Amino acid sequence: MHGRASGASPTVRSSLGRPALANLPGPVHIAPVLQSPPVIDVRNLCRRFGDVAAVDSISFSVAAGSVTGLLGANGAGKTTTIAMLLGLLLPTSGAITVLGEDMLRHRYRVLGRMNFSSPYFDLPQRLTVRQNLTVYARLYGVRQIGGRLSRLADELELDSIMDRSFRGLSAGQKTRVLLAKAMINEPELLLLDEPTASLDPESADRIRGYLESYRDRTGAAILLASHNMPEVERLCDQVLIMQRGRIVDRGLPADLVAKHGRQTLEEVFLDIARNQDRSGRRTSGAAA
Amino acid sequence: MSAGGSEHGASAAPFSLRRVSALVLRYGYLLMGSWARLLELAYWPSVQIILWGFISKHFASQSSWAVGMAAALLAAVLLWDILFRGQLGYTVSFLEELWSRNLGQLFISPLRPYEMVLSLTVISLIRTLIGVIPAAVLAIPLYGFSLFDLGLPLIAFFANLMVTGWALGLFVTALLLRVGLGAESVAWMALFLIAPVSAIYYPVDVLPAWLQAVAWSLPPAYVFEGMRAILFDNVFRGDYLIGAMLLNLLYLALGGLTFMLSFRLARRKGLLHQLGE
Numbered sequence: 001m002h003g004r005a006s007g008a009s010p011t012v013r014s015s016l017g018r019p020a021l022a023n024l025p026g027p028v029h030i031a032p033v034l035q036s037p038p039v040i041d042v043r044n045l046c047r048r049f050g051d052v053a054a055v056d057s058i059s060f061s062v063a064a065g066s067v068t069g070l071l072g073a074n075g076a077g078k079t080t081t082i083a084m085l086l087g088l089l090l091p092t093s094g095a096i097t098v099l100g101e102d103m104l105r106h107r108y109r110v111l112g113r114m115n116f117s118s119p120y121f122d123l124p125q126r127l128t129v130r131q132n133l134t135v136y137a138r139l140y141g142v143r144q145i146g147g148r149l150s151r152l153a154d155e156l157e158l159d160s161i162m163d164r165s166f167r168g169l170s171a172g173q174k175t176r177v178l179l180a181k182a183m184i185n186e187p188e189l190l191l192l193d194e195p196t197a198s199l200d201p202e203s204a205d206r207i208r209g210y211l212e213s214y215r216d217r218t219g220a221a222i223l224l225a226s227h228n229m230p231e232v233e234r235l236c237d238q239v240l241i242m243q244r245g246r247i248v249d250r251g252l253p254a255d256l257v258a259k260h261g262r263q264t265l266e267e268v269f270l271d272i273a274r275n276q277d278r279s280g281r282r283t284s285g286a287a288a
Numbered sequence: 289m290s291a292g293g294s295e296h297g298a299s300a301a302p303f304s305l306r307r308v309s310a311l312v313l314r315y316g317y318l319l320m321g322s323w324a325r326l327l328e329l330a331y332w333p334s335v336q337i338i339l340w341g342f343i344s345k346h347f348a349s350q351s352s353w354a355v356g357m358a359a360a361l362l363a364a365v366l367l368w369d370i371l372f373r374g375q376l377g378y379t380v381s382f383l384e385e386l387w388s389r390n391l392g393q394l395f396i397s398p399l400r401p402y403e404m405v406l407s408l409t410v411i412s413l414i415r416t417l418i419g420v421i422p423a424a425v426l427a428i429p430l431y432g433f434s435l436f437d438l439g440l441p442l443i444a445f446f447a448n449l450m451v452t453g454w455a456l457g458l459f460v461t462a463l464l465l466r467v468g469l470g471a472e473s474v475a476w477m478a479l480f481l482i483a484p485v486s487a488i489y490y491p492v493d494v495l496p497a498w499l500q501a502v503a504w505s506l507p508p509a510y511v512f513e514g515m516r517a518i519l520f521d522n523v524f525r526g527d528y529l530i531g532a533m534l535l536n537l538l539y540l541a542l543g544g545l546t547f548m549l550s551f552r553l554a555r556r557k558g559l560l561h562q563l564g565e
Contacts, residue, residue, distance in 0.1 A: 049558075080558070086396045089558040109300045112398040121561070122389040124314060131317045138310030139397040181393070 037100055039064050039189050039221035040085065045094035047080050047245075054080040056245035057094070062238075064188075065219040067211075069232040069253075072242035073273055078225040081242070082191055085223070086116055099188060110189075112140055117182035118193035119175060125167035129158060129177050132166055133184060140185035152180045155210060171198035179207065186218060193225045204228075208235060229266035239265070241272055248272060300398070307399050311407035312414075315381050319415070329415055333369045333423035340365045341431045360519050361489065362433045366424055367515060368488045370446055371508060372479055373419045374453025375460070377412035379475040382461045386469055392561040401551045405544065408461070409454050416450065438515070441524050445511050448529070451536040452507045453479075458543030462550035465559065487512045507532040507539065 038061035047055040055077045062068045070078045083089035085096060087107040096103040099110045123132045130149060137145040153159045156176045161169060166177065175198050182190060195211070196204035208231060215222055226232050232239060233253045241249040241256075249256060249272060253265050260268045319325055344358035385391045394404065424435045435442060460478050463471045485499055486508035492500050503509040510532035517525045554560050 079561075083558060083561050086561075088392060088395060088555065088560045090556045108302070108398060108400065111396065112300060116396050120389075121392045123393065124318065124384065124388045124390050126321055126388075127314070127317050131314075131321075135310050135314045135317070136393075136397065138313065139307050139394075139399055141304070141306065141398070 036064055038062055038097075039099055040068075040223065041095075041097040042081075042085075043095040043097075045081070045084065045096060046092045047077075047084060047089065048092045053245045055084070055091070058242070058245070058247045060240055060247060060250070062189075062221050062223055064221050065215060066237040067215060067222040067224060067235045069236035069239040070223060070225040070242065071227075071229075071232060071239060071269060075244075076242040077245040078242055079193065080245075082116070082193060082223070082225060085191060086114075087111065112185060113187060114189040114191065115140075115182040115185055115187040116191040116193070117178045117195060119171075119178065119197045120193065121178070122174075123166050123177065123181060126165055128163050128165055129169075129180075130162045132177070133180060136181050136184050142185055148184065152183060156180050156183075157206075172200060172203055175199055176203070176207070183214070186220075188218075188220050190214075190220055190222045192222060194227070195224065196226075196228060196231060204231070211235060229264065229269060233265045241269065243272065302400065303403065304398070307397075307403050308406050308410070311394075311399065311404060312410050315384070315407070315411040316414075318384065319418075326418065329373075329419040330422040333366070333373070333419045334426055336365055336369060337362065337423040337427050338430070341427060341433075345431065356520065358431070359433055360516055362427055362431060363435060363438070363515055363519060364488050364512060366420060366427070366435050367445055367449060367511065368483075368486075369420050369423065370416055371449040371453050371486075373416040374412050374450045375456045375479050376453075376475070377415035377419075378408050378454055378457025379460045379464070379478075381408050381411050381415075382457075382464060383469075383472060383475060386464065386472075395560050401548060402544075405458065405547060408457065412454060412457065413450060416453075438518060441514065441518055441529075444529050445515060448507055448511050448532040448536055451540055452511075452532075455536065455539035455543040456482075458540070458547045462543070462546040465547070465550040465554045468559070468562075482506055482508065485509065491516065504531075505535070507535040510535070 040060075040062035042061065043059050044057050045055055045059070046053065046057050058077075058081065060068075070081065072078050080089065084091050085098065085103070087103055090104070098107075099113055101107070101109045103110070124135075127135070133149050133152065134145055137148060142148050149162070153162055156179060158173075158176060158180060161173055161177070166174065169177065175196070179192075179195060182192070190211075192211075196207050199207060211222060212235065214220060222235075224232070224235060236253055239250060239253050239256060240247050249268075251259070256268050257263065257265055260271055262268050262271065319329075340361055344354075344361045347354035348358045385394065395401075427433045427435065438445070456478055460471075460475050463474055485495065485503040486506060487495075487503055488508070492503045492509050492513060495503055510528040514525050514528035514532070517523045517528070
């Protein structure tokens with residue numbers, strides 16, 4: 001297991017010893033500093049769509065320099081939570097503080113310091129990768145855009161596709177470009193939805209290594225929604241498991257595995273999902 | 289400032305020309321990336337002017353009365369195209385964001401909605417000029433008609449029609465924000481809803497009384513009547529200009545308000561990250 005729960009210092013895995021990532025400044029681990037104000041602080045967050053509580057009074061915080069995994073089956077409320085953290089969706093009630101700012105009142109104070117990548121958000125199809133990244137670099141107020149793009153192209157192995165249109169890229173290439181867009185402003189808070197979806201195992205491994213390295217180098221906080229449990233075990237310091245809009249369990253990946261008497265986080269996830277299904281059926285049966 | 293060299297102070301600023309220019313650049317890349325797209329912009333206005341030019345010529349050869357009408361018809365075709373291209377340039381650029389599922393990306397960046405509105409306005413102006421100038425120039429050698437002979441009033445007409453196009457564009461984009469691509473066809477049709485009462489090819493007094501009231505509540509009627517006053521009577525009607533300007537200010541303000549309300553509603557309903565193909 002590559003989980004961070006053991007407290008071991010993160011190291012760049014051997015498979016990352018290729019030139020691109022090796023060019024990154026050496027890993028300087030900035031451990032989560034629990035005393036410092038959290039990068040994300042969510043209190044009693046609710047979002048209802050009619051009678052349905054998509055997010056039901058959840059509270060959590062994410063420390064600087066940490067990676068938090070947001071797990072849950074489809075429809076558990078992960079995307080809704082992320083949309084509220086990004087300010088794309090207004091909550092029904094509750095409070096969200098990001099980088100010390102109230103997101104509901106002052107989101108523009110922090111949007112330039114955070115970023116997001118998701119395979120479900122695209123970029124303009126007819127623009128080249130370079131054009132897309134240039135536009136977003138300008139939107140985020142990046143200085144020395146040429147240098148930033150060169151570095152991202154190097155780190156994420158985009159050199160050969162920088163002048164190709166986004167439309168013509170493979171799914172895996174698109175995922176890397178979307179990640180490059182999310183890294184364009186070197187965010188202090190990075191929100192990721194399925195960051196390695198569509199990637200082959202080797203590319204996915206490289207991206208995970210890149211994220212670890214980025215976190216170690218900058219002390220950025222990462223919130224990661226993923227269905228890939230080995231990925232979560234490898235990257236995350238903290239895991240939040242959501243079901244039907246609520247956080248039903250949380251903790252260090254290793255602690256959750258031990259608490260549930262299982263071997264892997266995937267087994268823990270399945271346990272929780274199946275228990276919830278059974279209780280859901282009992283509830284609906286009683287109601288019937 | 290972050291390690292990445294981005295200006296956090298600047299990104300938090302309520303208005304940034306850099307962000308506006310970033311989005312203009314995005315649409316500029318799209319235009320410059322395809323000669324076919326650029327040609328298409330100029331193609332339809334040019335075809336229109338060729339078609340209407342020959343129709344006018346034919347009428348003029350049949351009747352001396354129609355000689356005076358020919359210039360008015362050609363001027364009307366070109367001015368209508370300014371309005372049409374102004375509105376279309378605005379809404380098609382916004383539609384590009386929906387087609388490419390890019391709207392969510394934009395609104396998680398520091399870009400403000402009103403900066404997007406300004407960017408759409410700039411690109412609409414650029415697209416209109418690319419579309420209409422070749423047609424206007426084409427009319428000079430083909431029919432001996434120069435729209436530029438209208439002189440300074442042409443600037444007033446052009447400005448007013450562009451603003452009407454933007455106001456309508458704001459209403460249409462507000463609708464697109466609300467219902468997504470389901471309202472795509474409205475982007476193409478919206479302007480034709482007001483065409484019959486815009487007095488483009490005929491004066492307002494041709495309309496029934498109740499429709500005349502509708503016509504005078506819309507800025508284009510003032511512009512086209514003003515155009516006819518110059519061509520037929522050689523008189524510049526300042527009252528028409530003021531009427532068009534005041535109505536444009538009203539519609540622009542209402543359009544802006546509708547767009548911002550629609551944006552807020554989209555955030556409340558969670559539409560911003562769902563809009564797209």
